[in-house]
Amino acid sequence: MNERCVVHWLDIFGGRFSETLGCGKRKDRNSIRFLFEGGTGPLQNTFTRNPRNGAWSMVIDQKDAKGKWTTFAHESLQRAS
Incomplete structure (x- = not known):
């Protein structure tokens, strides 16, 4: 079994930003x-x-033009009781 997964990210910014698969x-x-x-x-x-x-938890990091990774966003998700 292959250990890689592919994801198609959809958001509110439109189709152009969801062209890249992760x-x-x-x-x-x-x-x-x-x-x-x-x-x-x-x-x-x-x-x-x-x-x-x-x-x-979800953490989104992005790499800048100088190659440095910085955190763009983080979110915690917990089941409602």
Whole structure:
């Protein structure tokens, strides 16, 4: 079985920004990172599950013109009770 995943990211910015597919690979048992090459530069989106409470975190990092990765956004997701 192939360990790579492909994702098509859809958002409110329109079709032009969703042309680039992301390729993902599990980092470990509870985390997967998708890399998007293209558009305005490389972007990576990492999803991590907390096995203790089932919550998820999402961190989006982007690479600038000098090659430095910076965090663009982060979000925590937890099931409503």
